[in-house]
Amino acid sequence: MSIASADGDGGKSKKKIVVVERATTDVVVDNAPTGDSVGDLLAFGNELFDKTNTTKVGTSSGSCVRTVVGAVWECSWTNTLAGGQITVQGPFLDAGDSTLAITGGTGRYKDAQGTMKLHALSAVAFEFTFKIVH
Numbered sequence: 001m002s003i004a005s006a007d008g009d010g011g012k013s014k015k016k017i018v019v020v021e022r023a024t025t026d027v028v029v030d031n032a033p034t035g036d037s038v039g040d041l042l043a044f045g046n047e048l049f050d051k052t053n054t055t056k057v058g059t060s061s062g063s064c065v066r067t068v069v070g071a072v073w074e075c076s077w078t079n080t081l082a083g084g085q086i087t088v089q090g091p092f093l094d095a096g097d098s099t100l101a102i103t104g105g106t107g108r109y110k111d112a113q114g115t116m117k118l119h120a121l122s123a124v125a126f127e128f129t130f131k132i133v134h
Contacts, residue, residue, distance in 0.1 A: 014114075017081070017130040018051040021060050024124060040066040042073055048081070053125065057081060060128075064092055075100070079128070083108035086130060088116045102132060 029041040041063060048058040062077020073092040078085050084107020090100030098118040105112035109132065117129040 013134045015130075015132040015134070017086075017128075017132065019048045019057060019079070019081070019128050019130075020051060020053040020121065021046050021048055021126045021128060022053075022124060023126060036066065036069050038066055038069060042066070042075075044077075048079060048128070051127070053121075067091075070094060076103075079130075081109075085109065086112055086116075086132070092118060102130065105132075 023044065023046050025046055026042060026044045029043070031037065031039045031041065042065075043063045045059065045061040047056055048060055049055060050057050058079060058081040060077055060079050062075060064073035064075035066072075067074045071094050073094075074090070075092045076087070076089045078087050084105055086105045086109045087103045088100040089103050091098050092100075097120075100116045100118060102112050102114045102116055111134060112132045113134075114130065114132045116131075117127075119127045119129070121127055
């Protein structure tokens with residue numbers, strides 16, 4: 001896990017954390033009609049690794065609902081790291097990077113706000129870059 005801190009405008013602290021998710025447990029529930037359709041569900045409980053994808057640093061657990069066929073899932077999940085949790089919500093795009101909102105956290109991430117960029121490294125590896133403002 002890579003963490004960098006800096007003081008931001010207005011005395012707020014900014015922190016950047018980079019991790020890699022290995023999406024090995026993803027399960028899609030194919031709701032009617034058969035095939036990719038609005039309302040399909042995606043559930044997962046995956047491991048998170050440092051930015052070099054070598055050392056396990058936490059887990060990600062959550063779910064998504066298909067909102068645009070072939071293009072967008074709307075997701076909500078919890079990233080558990082040393083010292084607390086960071087929750088995120090927003091789109092997961094089938095193609096291209098996504099930006100999700102940080103909706104809160106616990107422990108050292110209590111009162112966290114900001115964004116999480118999701119970048120696909122492969123079909124089963126995703127880089128998460130958290131830009132946290134306290």
